Each structure stands twice: as structure tokens, then as C-alpha cells.
Amino acid sequence: MTHSSLLRSDQTLFRDPDVFEFTYLPDHLHHRDAQVRELAFLLRPALRGASTGSAVLRGPPGTGKTTTVRRVFREVREETRKIVPVYVNCRHDRTALAVYRSIFAQVCGCPAPSAGRYLDEIKQGIAARLHDENAALVVCLDDANYLIAAGTYNLLLYQLLRLYEKWDVRKAGVFAITSDLALNLYAEADPSVRSVFHPTEVTFWPYTKTEVREILTDRARQGLYPGVISKVLLDRIAQIAADEQDVRIGIDLLRGAVQRAERDGRRRVGPDDVTAAARVITAPSLRSRAVELSAGERALLSRIAERSREGREMTSGAVFEAAREYLPVGKTSYHEHLNHLAEIGIVDLVPRVGKGREVRLRYDAGDVAAACGVRTKPAKTRTEHEVS
Numbered sequence: 572m573t574h575s576s577l578l579r580s581d582q583t584l585f586r587d588p589d590v591f592e593f594t595y596l597p598d599h600l601h602h603r604d605a606q607v608r609e610l611a612f613l614l615r616p617a618l619r620g621a622s623t624g625s626a627v628l629r630g631p632p633g634t635g636k637t638t639t640v641r642r643v644f645r646e647v648r649e650e651t652r653k654i655v656p657v658y659v660n661c662r663h664d665r666t667a668l669a670v671y672r673s674i675f676a677q678v679c680g681c682p683a684p685s686a687g688r689y690l691d692e693i694k695q696g697i698a699a700r701l702h703d704e705n706a707a708l709v710v711c712l713d714d715a716n717y718l719i720a721a722g723t724y725n726l727l728l729y730q731l732l733r734l735y736e737k738w739d740v741r742k743a744g745v746f747a748i749t750s751d752l753a754l755n756l757y758a759e760a761d762p763s764v765r766s767v768f769h770p771t772e773v774t775f776w777p778y779t780k781t782e783v784r785e786i787l788t789d790r791a792r793q794g795l796y797p798g799v800i801s802k803v804l805l806d807r808i809a810q811i812a813a814d815e816q817d818v819r820i821g822i823d824l825l826r827g828a829v830q831r832a833e834r835d836g837r838r839r840v841g842p843d844d845v846t847a848a849a850r851v852i853t854a855p856s857l858r859s860r861a862v863e864l865s866a867g868e869r870a871l872l873s874r875i876a877e878r879s880r881e882g883r884e885m886t887s888g889a890v891f892e893a894a895r896e897y898l899p900v901g902k903t904s905y906h907e908h909l910n911h912l913a914e915i916g917i918v919d920l921v922p923r924v925g926k927g928r929e930v931r932l933r934y935d936a937g938d939v940a941a942a943c944g945v946r947t948k949p950a951k952t953r954t955e956h957e958v959s
């Protein structure tokens with residue numbers, strides 16, 4: 572199909588828009604073989620009638636934790652009835668009742684009874700089915716940190732891992748997921764829970780730019796018509812997502828840029844579509860990082876944004892001299908502030924031969940200024956003198 576007939580027939584650049592939905596389970600899971608192997612290793616004993624192991628899955632947002640578990644669970648369901656995998660989203664289901672109702676629905680294939688002695692009845696229903704099938708239960712508690720906040724984490728772990736004692740079923744496994752790296756889900760467990768909870772740590776590191784690009788290339792191939800996005804722009808999107816350490820940003824950005832081109836009746840995504848979509852998608856993360864800055868760091872960042880907008884020299888030395896006019900900073904604290912801005916990914920410090928480092932904003936200067944709470948004047952036109 573040519574592009575013109577394509578646009579005339581259905582006016583869309585998306586071959587399959589579902590590919591960009593957050594519920595979409597990709598056919599190919601890139602770069603997560605080690606994690607898949609770890610989880611499979613924990614489940615394997617259940618095939619021989621033994622119990623399943625437990626795991627704690629940790630990694631920043633958008634590193635494929637949920638997708639990896641969902642992929643493993645899908646394969647398990649296709650391969651065996653000896654293991655019953657259950658996925659619980661603890662953002663939505665935080666009370667013991669809500670979690671058990673979700674488990675019941677997935678194990679029994681129908682909604683939990685809404686009357687009667689509630690929890691015990693629901694647990695009994697789950698156990699009866701597992702007993703009949705001689706199957707081992709494995710429960711994924713995604714975003715388990717929400718259970719800690721709700722005060723139900725220990726109770727649920729304790730009950731799930733000891734289900735076998737009361738109900739004569741095989742010992743269950745729990746895969747607990749968190750994207751909060753400061754949280755140690757094992758340490759959060761009470762001693763009574765720890766006596767039955769011996770999780771394997773499975774870590775998910777952010778994807779590199781090359782890895783993000785492969786994931787995005789796959790999505791583009793499945794979700795878009797050929798030629799809608801160029802390799803160069805896909806590369807730019809991959810760079811932004813890798814800088815933000817979140818592949819989800821890349822997927823959202825790709826969709827946002829294509830929607831923009833589609834809305835304007837164009838057949839190809841242009842650089843402006845990517846820039847505009849990036850501004851919308853990265854603004855919340857930029858704002859939340861600016862809020863965390865110290866007053867000195869924020870003041871420096873606004874000066875950097877202003878200089879960058881005005882097209883002035885951006886070597887670290889020149890920025891320091893300019894900042895000094897307005898801010899009470901010495902060289903040491905200036906470098907500390909600057910390094911921190913680089914660490915949290917708002918600026919890049921690019922080495923320049925014979926000129927030290929160049930300070931380069933990763934975001935639009937106006938957006939950075941807005942995130943710092945500063946309204947900028949329109950960029951002024953530079954005079955001949957300033958340019959030279």
C-alpha cells in the first residue's frame with residue numbers, strides 16, 4: 572500500500588495503535604533473558620511437585636519488571652496447569668480483602684463471593700481449587716510498596732506464604748515488585764514473615780540507549796506503517812528515553828510524535844513533532860526534579876537556562892563568571908551545584924578541547940526556567956558585538 576492510498580483510506584499512521592498501550596505485552600522481550608531465567612528457575616521446582624521460590628524484583632520505573640513477570644506468567648499458563656500464576660496490582664488492590672478477591676478471581680475464573688464470612692471463605696475457595704488441581708500458587712504483588720503504606724504487607728505475605736499450613740495445599744511463592752530503590756522489601760518483612768520468605772533479588776537496570784532503540788524499533792515496526800518515522804528520529808527518541816532512564820517515555824514519545832504528524836495530515840514524523848512531544852512528556856519529570864533542588868542549585872539552573880536562551884557562551888568558566896554576578900557562590904560550591912545538576916540529568920557537561928567543559932541543557936531552556944519557577948523574557952536577538 573502506498574502512503575497516499577494509506578492516508579486516503581483510513582487517515583492514520585498507526586498500523587496497530589494497541590502496540591502503544593500500557594497493557595500491551597510485546598511479542599519479544601529484549602534484554603531481560605537473565606531475569607526471565609531467574610524467575611523460571613524459582614518456578615521450576617513446582618513442576619516436580621515441590622514448592623515455588625519467592626523473589627523481590629527491584630528497578631527504577633520503566634525497566635520492564637511488570638512486563639517480564641507478565642511474559643513469564645503467560646508462558647507458564649500455556650505450558651502447565653501445575654502452577655497457577657496470579658498478578659495483583661497493589662496500586663489498585665491494597666487491602667487484604669481486595670488482594671484475596673483478585674487472587675480468587677484469577678485462580679477460580681469467577682468473581683469472589685460477596686457475602687458470607689468474607690476473607691476465610693475467599694481463602695477457602697482459593698485453597699479448594701489449588702487442592703483439586705494439585706497446583707502451586709505464585710502471586711506477583713506489583714508495586715508492593717503500596718501494601719506497606721496501607722499496613723497490609725506483612726499480613727498478606729505471612730498469610731500467603733503459610734496458606735499451605737491451614738489448607739493442605741502446596742507452598743506458594745511471592746514475586747514482590749518495587750520501583751522504589753530506597754526500599755528493601757525483604758527488610759520490611761517482620762521476623763515471623765522472614766522465617767518463610769527467602770526471596771531471590773532480581774535487579775532491573777535501566778536500558779542503555781542501544782537497548783531502548785531496539786525496543787522502540789520493534790514497536791515502530793509493529794505499530795506504525797513503514798516510513799512513518801526515520802531512523803534518525805527514532806535514535807533521538809531513544810536518546811531522550813535513555814537519558815530519562817525510562818523506556819516508557821520513549822514509547823509515549825513515539826506515539827505522541829506520530830499523533831502530532833497525523834493530526835497535521837503529514838505522512839512522516841518531523842523533528843518538530845519529536846521536540847513538541849518531548850516537551851509535553853518530560854515536563855512532569857523535569858518539574859519534580861527542580862522541586863528537589865536546593866535554593867542555590869535552582870538559582871544556578873535558572874541562570875543557565877537564561878544564558879542558554881540568549882545564546883551566550885556556555886563553557887563552565889563563562890557560566891561561573893556570569894553566575895557570580897548574581898549569586899553568592901564560590902568556585903567549589905558552584906562545581907558542586909553543577910555536578911549535581913548533571914547527576915540528576917538536567918544538564919550535560921561536555922568536555923571541550925582547551926575550554927574545560929561546556930554546560931548543555933538537556934531540555935528546552937524555557938521549560939527549565941518554568942520548572943524553576945522563573946518566567947523568561949523572549950530570547951533577545953544578539954548584536955554583532957555579542958556574537959563575535
Ligand SMILES: Nc1ncnc2c1ncn2[C@@H]1O[C@H](COP(=O)(O)OP(=O)(O)OP(=O)(O)O)[C@@H](O)[C@H]1O
Nearest residue numbers: 597600601632633634635636637638750786818819
Ligand atoms: N525488554 C522490553 N522489551 C519490550 N518492551 C519493553 C521491555 N521492557 C519494557 N518494555 C515496555 O516498556 C513499558 C514499561 O515497562 P514495564 O511496565 O514492564 O516497566 P516497570 O519496570 O514495571 O515500570 P514501573 O516500575 O513504572 O511499573 C511497557 O510498555 C513495556 O511493554
